[in-house]
Amino acid sequence: MELAIYIVAYILIGHKILLNTVRNVRKGEIFDENFLMVIASIGAFILGYYAEAVAVMLFYRVGEYFQERASEKATGSIQAMLDVRPEMADVMGVLTPAQEVTVGTVIRVSPGEKVPLDGVIIDGTSEMNTAALTGESAPRAVKIGDEVLAGFVNMGGLLSVQTTKEFGETVFSKVINMVKESHAKKARAEKFITRFARYYTPAVVTLAAFIALVPPLIFSEPYSEWVYSALVFLVISCPCALLISVPLSFFAGIGAAAKNGIFVKGGQYLEALAHVDSFVFDKTGTLTTGEFKLQELIAMEGFTDEEVLRYAAIAEQHSTHPIARCLVAAYNKPLPQEYTDYQEVAGRGIYVMSNGDKIWVGKVDSMDNRYIYVTVNLRVIGKILVGDTIGSNVKDSLLTLRSLGVKSMHMLSGDNHTAAKYVADSLPLDGFMAELMPADKLEQLSTIISKSKKTAF
Numbered sequence: 001m002e003l004a005i006y007i008v009a010y011i012l013i014g015h016k017i018l019l020n021t022v023r024n025v026r027k028g029e030i031f032d033e034n035f036l037m038v039i040a041s042i043g044a045f046i047l048g049y050y051a052e053a054v055a056v057m058l059f060y061r062v063g064e065y066f067q068e069r070a071s072e073k074a075t076g077s078i079q080a081m082l083d084v085r086p087e088m089a090d091v092m093g094v095l096t097p098a099q100e101v102t103v104g105t106v107i108r109v110s111p112g113e114k115v116p117l118d119g120v121i122i123d124g125t126s127e128m129n130t131a132a133l134t135g136e137s138a139p140r141a142v143k144i145g146d147e148v149l150a151g152f153v154n155m156g157g158l159l160s161v162q163t164t165k166e167f168g169e170t171v172f173s174k175v176i177n178m179v180k181e182s183h184a185k186k187a188r189a190e191k192f193i194t195r196f197a198r199y200y201t202p203a204v205v206t207l208a209a210f211i212a213l214v215p216p217l218i219f220s221e222p223y224s225e226w227v228y229s230a231l232v233f234l235v236i237s238c239p240c241a242l243l244i245s246v247p248l249s250f251f252a253g254i255g256a257a258a259k260n261g262i263f264v265k266g267g268q269y270l271e272a273l274a275h276v277d278s279f280v281f282d283k284t285g286t287l288t289t290g291e292f293k294l295q296e297l298i299a300m301e302g303f304t305d306e307e308v309l310r311y312a313a314i315a316e317q318h319s320t321h322p323i324a325r326c327l328v329a330a331y332n333k334p335l336p337q338e339y340t341d342y343q344e345v346a347g348r349g350i351y352v353m354s355n356g357d358k359i360w361v362g363k364v365d366s367m368d369n370r371y372i373y374v375t376v377n378l379r380v381i382g383k384i385l386v387g388d389t390i391g392s393n394v395k396d397s398l399l400t401l402r403s404l405g406v407k408s409m410h411m412l413s414g415d416n417h418t419a420a421k422y423v424a425d426s427l428p429l430d431g432f433m434a435e436l437m438p439a440d441k442l443e444q445l446s447t448i449i450s451k452s453k454k455t456a457f
Helices: 002-026 033-047 050-072 075-084 171-187 192-219 223-237 240-259 267-275 283-287 305-316 322-331 394-403 417-426 438-450
Strands: 088-091 094-097 106-109 119-123 126-129 140-142 159-163 278-281 288-299 340-345 349-354 357-362 372-376 379-390 408-412 431-433
Touching: 002 033, 002 050, 033 050, 033 192, 033 223, 171 438, 192 223, 240 267, 278 283, 278 438, 283 288, 283 379, 283 408, 283 417, 288 305, 288 322, 305 322, 305 349, 305 357, 305 372, 305 379, 322 379, 379 417, 394 408, 408 417, 408 438, 417 431
Parallel strands: 278 408, 408 431
Antiparallel strands: 088 094, 088 106, 106 159, 119 159, 126 140, 288 379, 340 349, 349 357, 357 372, 372 379
């Protein structure tokens, strides 16, 4: 009865391993971890160690469970991308599945909507949040003739867009496909235990066969005693501690990383980090916080910093633009609400009349376009530099990577060259590239990978 209970438990726990062993033996792939588990557990049954036979299978399955649980979470990032992909297009008032819209069709994109298909603007002006594709922190001004891509978010006026690509050919769709293909390749990566068993299993089986056959011939002793010793050797050689400790170690490492905001998709990637000698970083939200802050304020003669910031905040207080919210927050004092002739020019700035003053906050032709100029009654009273801020611990983290043996660190950004250069110059990087689309980043990354031992992006 006891033996029957153990056999049932053995089959329930180890049936997958038994089937894999039979399948692999038929294909000629004998010496793997499955074969090792089977011969060790059968040996334990023959010796009467029923609990040990079941434990061999149990330990291995527990280790496998933790590895599979960690790797299954990798699909979450792909699903998140699919969830934000726009599925419907407004074909001049008629909602149509984006997959059915042909090239050359004119679609409308209302304020706050995502662009469903790549195309060219044929009517309207606006600003686009391009962060989903480029990572660019500041909205991008667009006008008639400019290209817009699926995934961009319209932050301003109504746009008419003539499509240039079908749904499956958009840049956004290609990014999703690249992620899927990359994940599929990673999922086929060899596990540590499989690599270990490829060499360990034939060595153990060979030694067990030697113990069972050679000593009886040399010492003229009964085969039964040495076969028993060979079976004992097989059981004690089964690396149960390794089978459970390696996956659990990786799982513990993955869990510790997650508590610190780092998502590791599986044990093999944690192991691969030990060999990384090159790092490539995105800018916005990685090296920077992704939030605008006032970096510099220069008041012209006769004006104070507070006056310049106050006039800027008066003009910007009713705008939803990220830079506008930054300036209002920087002033952080009550503002007059009366204003007339409010005009917001996409990509240029804001004009407003307040208490008899003509205020313009934005770009001024022939002047440094890095700055936001504040003019009152056609006179420049100051200029403000606003930018995405570098994370508080980023520089120290990069220096730590350098001390750990990382030889190369680069930044690839979709942001404009000026903003990217400011960040790169402030950090211990070896180089940077700016104004890149996802496909451009992939091309640059491939070049860096070809010159390094192992690269992390």
